[in-house]
Amino acid sequence: MKYVDEFRNAEIARAVAAEIAALTDPHRHYKIMEVCGGHTHTIYRHGIKDLLPDQIELVHGPGCPVCVLPMGRVDEGIEIAERPEVIFTCFGDMMRVPGSKGNLLEVKAQGADIRMVYSPLDALRIARDNPDREVVFYAIGFETTAPSTALTLQRAKKEGIENISVFCNHVTIVPPVRALLDSPDLRLDAFIGPGHVSTVIGCRPYEFMPKDYGKPCVVAGFEPLDLLQSILMLMRQLDEGRCEVENQYGRVVLWEGNLQALKSMAEVFELRPYFEWRGLGFIAQSALKISPAYAAFDAELRYSTPGVRVADPKACQCGEVLKGVLKPHECRVFGTACTPDHPLGALMVSSEGACAAYYNFGRKSFQKVGARE
């Protein structure tokens, strides 16, 4: 329990950890998936694993939007960015994500006009300020950031700004979780549901986990104590034979979500019939595209992106890590050919990627585990 003193509420953390231990059946192995990359980061940063009995294994989920983007989409973004008429705008997280022929940072160094923005509304301002250029916003993220893209396009339409388009890579959280539950590779006992995504979609979309698959789900906040408490709530459900969706983050997440955000998303986006996920393959209705009403703002139409599939480098095992089949350190290039300074795969790029979190914070535990093997 070496990390527990770092908790702001060390007393409570100790009590929660003790109650988790008391509920743990020593003859059972529990696999709990934290869906969200932000949770993965907190788990490593605060050594949550070391506060849990050995029987409880935390499995990292697909909830890092940078990490799940297939290389073909990265390449297509780069191709748009290379067009001379384009000002390409994106979040900082995307700059170092490797495509098959380099990343955005390298393309920028070669002269492409690529600008990091904090918000899609900054991209809109750039479009307003540069009426003779074409501004493209590289939209990425789960339901946490999708509403911001939707509201930005609603405003562009209202203002009649025509020189902006969106390369839409928004994905939705429920279909990949369902795909994982359908996968024979992985047996999971329970889920820690994402916090900020749930401020938008609410808790109801997770009801299929208990109803269709018999797996409990607790929507959790981002502080270390939130995660511990969520694990305790899951362990109580498993112990009592209950199976339901519970909301540990009720101080921020409303059960029904943010209705205004959902309304804007429904107007600006529609579901793609299918979308490719790194490691998980094609998943039906798992991503958003620009709706016909906003087709004029769709960069895929404006630049006729071909939709080419590009395989990951052979050595890279991001796919297996994303599915939770491999732990980051079990990848054959982890920490050797693939490091945060020279990432081969996206999971090493994003601070919310499981590999980067493992590399930066988890190495002590990883060495401990390694020694035991």
Place this chain on the structure above:
Amino acid sequence: MCLGIPGRIVEILDEDLMLAKAEVGGVRRNINIGLVHYADERVEAGDWVLIHVGFAMSKLNEAEAHSTLQALEEIGEAYEQELEELRTSQIE
């Protein structure tokens, strides 16, 4: 991009454009309040909100805002990067 940062509304600037000035991580920047200021939902100066990529996503009470900020500071680098990007923002 995935980090939500608590900020405090300083002033409602434009209810048509849903713009407000907020103090976030020691700087004042414009944000959109369209997702917390609709129908019966209202924010006003002094309220805390959770901000993602320039949009207030939900209201927070003050204690929650402070404990979230503290947790973010403990995260370190990713939070610093988010703040750095925020400082470049000029939403109109």
